[in-house]
Amino acid sequence: MTLSASPLRLATTQADFEAQFKARLHWSADTDAAIEQRVAEILADVQRRGDAAVLEYTRRFDGLDAPDLQALTLQPEELKAAFDGLPPAQREALQAAAQRVRSYHEAQKKASGESWSYRDADGTLLGQKVTPLDRVGIYVPGGKAAYPSSVLMNAIPAHVAGVGEIIMVVPTPRGEKNPLVLAAAYVAGVTRAFTVGGAQAVAALAYGTATVPAVDKITGPGNAYVAAAKRRVFGTVGIDMIAGPSEILVLADGSTPADWVAMDLFSQAEHDELAQSILLCPDAAYIDAVQEAIDRLLPTMPRSEIIAASLNGRGALIHTRDMEEACAISNRIAPEHLEVSSADPHRWEPLLKHAGAIFLGAYTSESLGDYCAGPNHVLPTSGTARFSSPLGVYDFQKRSSLIEVSAAGAQVLGPIASVLAHGEGLQAHARAAELRLKP
Template identity: 70%
Template sequence: MPTITRLDSRDPEFQATLSDLLAVDAEQDDAIDAAAASILQQVRREGDNALLRFTRQFDHVDVDSVAALEIPRREWESALANLPGAQREALEIAAQRVKTYHAHQRQESWTYTEADGTRLGQQITPLDRVGLYVPGGKASYPSSVLMNTIPAKVAGVSEVIMVTPTPGGQRNAMVLAAAAIAGVDRCFAIGGAQAVGALAYGTATIPAVDKIVGPGNAYVAAAKRRVFGTVGIDMIAGPSEILVICDGKTPSDWIAMDLFSQAEHDELAQAILLCPDAQYLDAVEASIEKLLPTMPRAEIIRTSLRDRGALILVRDLQEACDISNNIAPEHLEVSCENPDALLPALRHAGAIFMGRHSSEALGDYCAGPNHVLPTSRTARFSSPLGVYDFQKRSSLIHVSAAGAQTLGKVANELALGEGLQAHAASARYRLTNIQ
């Protein structure tokens, strides 16, 4: 069985085959959803007592109070101080680059004044408090701490509360160091659906937040889905994706490794290459076969490439752009001589990496733009996480006495047309000459 599927856009069955390849079972697991619902209900009803019970059950951490689960700032600072120099420097450089990029996204309030003195506009204000979920245990993502906290702080969020599970009481030093660098305000050693519930509803110890961001397992995702509306959430992320458009001139080993970089996340991750050069696709396939045995996560990569990966021969780069728009990938690499020439044709992607040296891995860690990106074709209508996700907009309406004469008549007519008499009267009361 081949390591990765080969497709040709000229094949009459191409679209059907591609659709099957893109399809992923996104159905919610009823058992997981029911478990998350039960946990949320208990946290909402019992607060701290439920948190302690679930932390004992799932993380095997037994303490007398939720306050004992708060990780003090001195521990973060100690973690930062004791990091190897190269790791600390990498975190600090990445943090500064993320901050510099996101500073460009900050929106400001604005107004304009009409001829009759009526002033209209928009007031931009930050959220008050944000909750950040950071996975623990097998996975630890200090980069996620930077990518979620820094935009919130640039937006002006007053308090970021981080929650992270610590199975067996093991705390990840690099995650805590990242919290110190990014500007997290408080941190609790709790995880799972129970942590989401605590952030959404609040307990005696953990204050309720306005929005919950950050990745998690299936139980965390199910809980976030259920608390949406009580609080905001960033998104429900699907499996990782990379799509590469290549003109056939980038070293084939580079592209093979770029495909691996997403395939290694998990077996459902997707890695696709589009190229008009069949011989180049042969070369990339050979690179995959050569490099795969050297990968520590080879079996995960192999399964991902076999089940959901593809090397696709296209007629030309324009067709590659059309196919890419249909897929709307999370990460899109344009590994071509002149990537800017293709940019106007690329409408749907979470992040676009332009040129041969722009590997997706740089975006995950330190390029500056956010690595929290829309997946599962949601790039057709949604955007990367950014400062704007931590700001909200209030409309400003300051009608002058003269403006009330004009607008009042218009509102009166429209309200009467809708049969809303009080609306009409409210507008008429401001008219100088009431008809």
């Protein structure tokens, strides 16, 4: 049977556009009730039994039998050996990508991650103190595929932020360790690493065991069990986000080769069947050319079945009235990855408000951002770019307010605080301010 992929064809001028558009966008972040129940049981068991529970679930789910968690600990020498053993091309690519990611996040820290303060005319000091988290856990997916890029994107900003310890967990089903993942951990400066995954790994990081130290925050993507576990441990620890299926939205004016855009749509569709790839374009003939490229290129792709399922189930090719309307629809979608595949991308960029990452121009494929451009590839999905941001240095820091009120300042602020505190019925608050007022 010949595979085919026919993303939904829509036009903003058709009468039922809104209904079909909303139906195609819909994806629920709600986890299956059975998964939620199972995850709750695993978390409680790990919290109660620690290492023993982690070993039991690793044996059951990953087929990896170990006498203790020390046997599942990746030693620094093993990480370095993995790096040294890579083919030169892989070793150089990993180092080049890591350096670009590090440079970007160092610039980000300088711009948004520094402490500051100022003094009022009366001598009162006000400011903000920025300090790194003590210890973070990064979850690196394993199983279907290996993601050394996820190691770089999670560990390097933590390292740049000044985090004291970076604890990595990565599942290794049947004990199969990916050398690139281990080498990436070495390059990115991971402190300790364990070959455990799933909800049990999240629980170990959140609660701590005899072997796995408790962390302050957990970042990194995972399957439905990992997402459910992260949601449940939030509050005990911080988390980055609950990630949904991967997404790409391409705004095209028809000036980019259709094959390029088709492959860019494939680049997210190949992640999994629920991934979403959408094209917005005011040129109907160009949309036809992209569909022709999809039909021609699909059989050449190793993951063609996944791509076809994704495009057929959640993909869309949308004909818009003009590029301005395409930008407005993009803001409604708030995509994870947004490509502006235009001859003049800077004309449209000011109109774009909501996206995890914006890729400007025909030569800026989303895949470059995934691996080596520099900005982080951990991005908000499912419309959450309306209110959240990419993973960054700021996710591994916290801010404390600095307040030092001078004697003169207390005479100005005290009466204000007193009036408001009495208005709230909090007399001790008021008296604390009043006691500092000079007769």
